[in-house]
Amino acid sequence: MKSFKTFITEGGRSRGESLEHSIVTAINGKEEKQKKISLGAGKKIVKAAKLSGTGEVVGDGGFEVTSEWKDNWPGKVPSSTKTPKTDIIIGKKRISLKAGGKVQLMSGGKNESEATFRSAIQRTTSLDMGDIMEKIEKSILELSPAKLAAGQIEAEKKKGKDKVLMKATRNHTKLQKMLRDEFANNEQFAFQFAKEAMVGQAKFGKKSLASCTHILSASFEGDDVHLIPITNKAYITKIANSVRVVVRFKSASQKKTIKGVKTKTGKYRYWSVVSLIADKIVEEFELAGDYLTEGIITNIIKKIKDWVANLWTNKILPWLKETANNIIGFLGLTPDVKFNNEINWKP
DNA sequence: CAAAGCAAACTCTAAGAAAG
């Protein structure tokens, strides 16, 4: 018989968390049935991803952020922002599990967004970073910290009376457009921003248990399994290119406890967030093809050989001469991957 | 010890797209 407490926590567990437990119990011996997860899903994932070693589910507590990250808060970094990217550890792999179709990579408030932005900028060497980046940063700094509105946010927006709320809303529109443009036009920036949101190396440090080394994606049924090391630039590029940037409010109803009963006051607290949403993460894997999961170099060479064989004579040479970027674009890699020393260009 | 603060899961909705 399960204790009441166990019953409660199981009920309260999200589907993603349940799948974490399916996987971990599967690899540790006997898979335990989880709510909303069919028994066997964990085992299927373990097998398909070829996982080995002992598994554990990583809890929330006890992770510290780097000083680079801390700088973006005026005082203490709130512990609620310190959720690790790693969901489960199996053997030496620190795995972030992305289950189901839609995945939210981040949904950070002002300081979290600023921290992510800065870490991305610092890791971007692209030259075309004009004043747009300054504008974005300024806009991020204008994001709203939590405030209290008279009623529900949407209704207050319609009324238009709350000046602070209206100003913040205009800023959201502006910032969202700038970020979307930048994601579309500056591949390096998009890459670094999305990577940090997924992996957390700047936030927690490379060696921290809270930053992940692998992304594991699967359906809740245990199908469509992909285990990708975060060193796979082609994969992160794919995600960065398909991610949707959303700048918006989050809100929560204010509650007061009157004589032991929680009652809504009618007011709502709201704050700005920057979200990164990947809609069809599994399909992205399929589209990206097998060079994601297999030896990347081998497949690049194969790809080049096929390509060269077909097109060398009439198209390639002039095209190649035009700009090195064409090669990079074709391969779907980010520019700082060095590969041309090792490849025999002849078919 | 209530309230603030926060992320993430969960849920609803408006509006366009597709089907009948």
Place this chain on the structure above:
DNA sequence: CTTTCTTAGAGTTTGCTTTG
């Protein structure tokens, strides 16, 4: 032309930790 399906976008709830 009407109904149904899909989905982008947004609000709500949950479950913590920290603060005053």
